[in-house]
Structure formats: structure tokens, C-alpha cells
Amino acid sequence: MRILRAEIWACDDCCIWLANGDLSGVEDEDRVREIQDACEAQGPLSANWDSEAGLGIKQAFGDACEICSYEHSSQLHRFAELGEGPEEYDYDGARDSRGELIPIANGCDAETWRNLYCMWAGAYGDTRLFVWADSFDDAFEHLVEWLDDNAPGLLSKIDWDDAAREHGFESMAAALEQHGNDYDCAEIEAIRETAEMDMTTIGHTTLDNGDCIPSWEWGGDEITSDALIGAVRLLSA
Numbered sequence: 001m002r003i004l005r006a007e008i009w010a011c012d013d014c015c016i017w018l019a020n021g022d023l024s025g026v027e028d029e030d031r032v033r034e035i036q037d038a039c040e041a042q043g044p045l046s047a048n049w050d051s052e053a054g055l056g057i058k059q060a061f062g063d064a065c066e067i068c069s070y071e072h073s074s075q076l077h078r079f080a081e082l083g084e085g086p087e088e089y090d091y092d093g094a095r096d097s098r099g100e101l102i103p104i105a106n107g108c109d110a111e112t113w114r115n116l117y118c119m120w121a122g123a124y125g126d127t128r129l130f131v132w133a134d135s136f137d138d139a140f141e142h143l144v145e146w147l148d149d150n151a152p153g154l155l156s157k158i159d160w161d162d163a164a165r166e167h168g169f170e171s172m173a174a175a176l177e178q179h180g181n182d183y184d185c186a187e188i189e190a191i192r193e194t195a196e197m198d199m200t201t202i203g204h205t206t207l208d209n210g211d212c213i214p215s216w217e218w219g220g221d222e223i224t225s226d227a228l229i230g231a232v233r234l235l236s237a
Helices: 012-020 029-042 136-150 160-166 172-178 186-195 226-236
Strands: 002-010 045-047 057-059 075-083 115-121 127-133 199-201 212-214 218-222
Touching (some): 012 045, 115 226
Antiparallel strands (some): 002 075, 115 127
């Protein structure tokens, strides 16, 4: 079963029928049959809204239900269409340029964090990753941890000895010995600046395959599209 469409807006009546199978509040039998027939014609549908997070629910303002075409509902609720076979839609942006689903670093956190980020890594940004997080810094942490397990070649290790040699020392150890292991002295600070130049250091988590990543080889954006957030939330389940 696949998501064919992540955004279908249903009126209050269709929502109640799809969610609870209950139309006891609709007295018009013709209207009841209209709702049931319209929902059945859509194929399998899954709720794609979160009332607590305020996602996937909007005031109708005269917009018609996309299932039964009813124009007098007070609210519209978002559903997703499920089905077999090739995807009719591109998961509203959840696929990369090759048509592959973008991985989700921490799908289990979809119900914990409301913010969704699309992070990227690599010289050409070819490696993309969805991350649920409460801040961009946390999203970066999930990115590097995922790279450590799945694409370690995109991480780097700071070459302290090479930086020390640029400042006239045989190694970092030799530089520290000469300056009495004073990490705060100007000479050691200059070596550190050379070593970390154009690098984003990773100091908040422990990795097996690196302690930095070139600054120009990673980035990301917070996702603001409700449709894409809803699609990734469904994929995270």
C-alpha cells in the first residue's frame, strides 16, 4: 500500500464517516448515500491531520469538499489517498530528483517534534534527509549521526598535526609540549583556527567516523508546507 496523494480535503460529514463510520447526525438519507458513495469511490483513505498540532485542519470559507463536493461545511480535514502501483503524485516533495523516497532520520519522533527539516550533505547536496527536531541545531545533530551510520565518507576528521606543521611545529603534540599544554595560548588558538577553517565541528555528539564536516557540504531548511509535513508524518508511521 502506497500514498498516492497526501492532501485531500474532506468536509465535516465525510470526515466523520471516514474516521468513525458514523453518519447518525445526518438526517437526509440522500445525503447519507451521497457521502458513502463518494467516499467509496475514492478508494482507501487515511487521516492526515493532527488536531493537537493544528495541522491538516482549515476553515472551509466556501471551499467545496474534494470528496463529495459539498460546499457548506464549516471545516475541512486533510486525508491521504492510499493505493497500489506507481505513485500518482510525488509525495508532495518527499522524493529526491531520482524518484527515491528521501530517508527519514528519526521517524519515531514524528509525534514528539512538530518541526520538520530537510537536511542535505555532500558537495552537490545529493544526500538528503528528513529530520524531526525542535531546532536547526538538533536537526544537524541527527544529520551527522545518520551520516556516521549510512554515509561516513561525507564526514571528516580534523588534521591537527597538519595544521601544526603550517605553524612550524612537527605535530600538535610538539606544539602543546612547547607551550606547556596551554590550550588557550595564542599559538595553539591559531593552530586550532587553521585546523577548523571551513569546517563545521561536531562537538555535541560522539561519532565513529569523523568529528567535522566541510562547511560548504551540508545545510538544510525547515519545511513549512503542511502537505509535505503531512506526507512525511504518514511515511514516519
